[in-house]
Amino acid sequence: MTDYAELSTREAYGRFLVELGKENSDIVVLDADLSRSTMTKYFAQAFPERFIECGLAEQNMIGIAAGLAASGKIPFVSTFAVFAACRCFDQVRVSVAQPRLNVKIVATHGGITVGEDGASHHAIEDLALYCALPSFTVIVPADAIETIKAVAVAAATEGPFYIRLGRPKFPAIYTDDYRFEIGKAVTLREGQDATIIACGLMVSKALEAAANLAAQGVKCRVLNMSTLKPLDEASILKASAETRGIVVAEEHLLDGGLGSRVAQVVAREKPVPIEFIGLKIYAKSGKPEELLQKHGLTASAIEQAVKAVMSKNP
Amino acid sequence: MSVTELEEKAKQLRRHVVTMIATAGSGHPGGSLSAADIVTCLYFKVMRHDPKNPHWADRDRFILSKGHAAPILYAVLAECGYFSVEELKTLRKLGSRLQGHTDMTLTPGVEMSAGSLGQGLSFGIGVALAGRLDKRDYHVYVMLGDGECDEGQVWEAAMFAPHHKIDNLTAIIDHNGLQLDGSCCEIMSLAPLADKWRAFNWHTIEIDGHDINQILNALKEARETKGRPTVVIARTIKGKGVSFMENNVDFHGKAPTPAEAEEALRELA
Numbered sequence: 001m002t003d004y005a006e007l008s009t010r011e012a013y014g015r016f017l018v019e020l021g022k023e024n025s026d027i028v029v030l031d032a033d034l035s036r037s038t039m040t041k042y043f044a045q046a047f048p049e050r051f052i053e054c055g056l057a058e059q060n061m062i063g064i065a066a067g068l069a070a071s072g073k074i075p076f077v078s079t080f081a082v083f084a085a086c087r088c089f090d091q092v093r094v095s096v097a098q099p100r101l102n103v104k105i106v107a108t109h110g111g112i113t114v115g116e117d118g119a120s121h122h123a124i125e126d127l128a129l130y131c132a133l134p135s136f137t138v139i140v141p142a143d144a145i146e147t148i149k150a151v152a153v154a155a156a157t158e159g160p161f162y163i164r165l166g167r168p169k170f171p172a173i174y175t176d177d178y179r180f181e182i183g184k185a186v187t188l189r190e191g192q193d194a195t196i197i198a199c200g201l202m203v204s205k206a207l208e209a210a211a212n213l214a215a216q217g218v219k220c221r222v223l224n225m226s227t228l229k230p231l232d233e234a235s236i237l238k239a240s241a242e243t244r245g246i247v248v249a250e251e252h253l254l255d256g257g258l259g260s261r262v263a264q265v266v267a268r269e270k271p272v273p274i275e276f277i278g279l280k281i282y283a284k285s286g287k288p289e290e291l292l293q294k295h296g297l298t299a300s301a302i303e304q305a306v307k308a309v310m311s312k313n314p
Numbered sequence: 315m316s317v318t319e320l321e322e323k324a325k326q327l328r329r330h331v332v333t334m335i336a337t338a339g340s341g342h343p344g345g346s347l348s349a350a351d352i353v354t355c356l357y358f359k360v361m362r363h364d365p366k367n368p369h370w371a372d373r374d375r376f377i378l379s380k381g382h383a384a385p386i387l388y389a390v391l392a393e394c395g396y397f398s399v400e401e402l403k404t405l406r407k408l409g410s411r412l413q414g415h416t417d418m419t420l421t422p423g424v425e426m427s428a429g430s431l432g433q434g435l436s437f438g439i440g441v442a443l444a445g446r447l448d449k450r451d452y453h454v455y456v457m458l459g460d461g462e463c464d465e466g467q468v469w470e471a472a473m474f475a476p477h478h479k480i481d482n483l484t485a486i487i488d489h490n491g492l493q494l495d496g497s498c499c500e501i502m503s504l505a506p507l508a509d510k511w512r513a514f515n516w517h518t519i520e521i522d523g524h525d526i527n528q529i530l531n532a533l534k535e536a537r538e539t540k541g542r543p544t545v546v547i548a549r550t551i552k553g554k555g556v557s558f559m560e561n562n563v564d565f566h567g568k569a570p571t572p573a574e575a576e577e578a579l580r581e582l583a
Binding site: 028049050052054055057059060061062063064065066067068069070071072073075090091093094095098099100 | 371417418419425426427428429430432433434435436437438439440441442443444445447448466467470471473474477478
């Protein structure tokens with residue numbers, strides 16, 4: 001038995017794909033010369049006839065996946081998030097999103113924690129792009145367990161999915177008995193003073209911030225909003241009704257990602273102060289933790305933001 | 315169907331194209347008219363398909379990558395009985411199943427949603443691979459425009475298919491020599507087009523795309539070719555069949571006026 005909780009999200013994905021492949025012979029996997037990094041290599045070894053190596057040609061890969069899906073297959077397409085979003089956006093839009101085909105795009109190396117490879121490899125626009133496609137479900141798992149649960153649900157649910165994974169190992173949030181539901185935020189910590197809404201790696205930072213704030217007497221609610229689309233509006237509105245403000249934290253540009261989406265709901269229904277933790281500019285090369293520090297994607301930045309929203313709504 | 319009957323059928327499809335686009339008031343007549351003979355041969359002679367069962371798993375597939383030629387596809391689908399000829403009048407109208415560019419979610423018999431050029435060959439490869447995995451013996455035909463070959467994705471797909479030895483796939487290039495802004499030679503040289511495909515290791519056949527016998531022979535040879543895909547480069551005339559549209563770049567994406575449509579239908583009678 002694989003102990004998924006100990007793995008990085010991409011390693012968990014790669015190993016779990018093999019389990020899915022055993023259960024369902026319609027699952028096929030496509031990769032663009034990155035299987036040793038996206039970890040689809042395990043599937044390639046287990047099911048070579050159902051693994052399609054596309055070479056460095058992401059546009060073609062998306063089209064092939066669309067054709068496979070139109071013919072009853074369940075294609076999982078993997079590459080780095082920068083390429084999955086930006087290199088083939090028109091192919092995804094016209095060949096997958098508009099006909100609502102059953103293509104699962106699971107991108108690894110999301111965000112700036114790719115680290116040393118630098119700006120070209122930091123996917124910080126991908127969530128905005130995929131959230132802009134009407135038929136897509138967009139998920140950013142917070143850890144390895146949530147990754148495999150989300151991948152299982154995606155495989156069993158008709159329609160296009162974008163799932164964003166990371167390069168480094170994320171701190172474990174969940175245990176094996178976790179049940180993932182599309183479009184349902186998970187309340188990881190209760191509190192009435194303010195709400196921190198996060199996705200992906202930032203969920204662990206949010207929990208760290210909430211623990212630090214609790215020691216100072218501030219009680220924060222923490223929501224893991226792993227599904228960005230469709231958004232769990234009910235949980236957001238409950239937070240805006242029951243707490244004094246909201247902080248949204250994501251490893252993404254401030255434009256068009258989780259923060260923008262949450263703000264749209266809050267502004268429409270029940271305005272409360274919101275602060276946004278995310279990227280404003282392209283990052284450069286550096287170690288993942290160094291980059292998170294430099295760009296303010298930290299627990300202490302979230303703590304400051306919580307205090308700021310509370311002070312705006314005394 | 316005999317060659318004469320196929321020629322007559324192609325003429326009928328051309329009349330539909332002119333009428334549809336004139337009625338809609340917009341559309342792309344030139345590239346529909348150039349493709350008429352090939353499309354006729356595919357649907358009335360070559361392909362295994364069943365208009366009563368458009369999702370039949372073993373059907374041959376025709377994928378129109380040059381999605382702006384949707385009218386010729388709608389015309390042939392209607393003539394085959396996928397939907398009524400009457401419905402052709404709804405082209406491009408609000409609520410119609412016949413969109414300006416093809417939409418596979420709406421129209422019976424349409425295999426792919428296209429419109430952004432360069433995407434159909436990749437899609438066709440996916441369909442062909444699914445057939446191979448499922449051990450079905452259907453064949454996939456993808457029609458591309460020549461101007462469409464400006465798109466880089468076409469060449470990604472062109473590299474992929476022979477590498478993976480996909481032989482249940484035939485690409486057909488409607489080589490009418492014109493694109494929106496002018497001739498292919500002026501806009502972006504394709505020559506030597508056949509040599510390019512040969513260099514990518516495709517079995518390459520060059521024909522006159524308005525000669526029914528040449529079309530049928532090429533498609534037969536394509537289906538019999540094993541171990542690699544075939545490309546049929548069909549030399550055609552944009553606007554074929556209507557004198558004032560032939561080789562006239564203005565009719566790439568312009569509807570005929572009512573008077574022009576009348577004149578065109580006279581020529582196609």
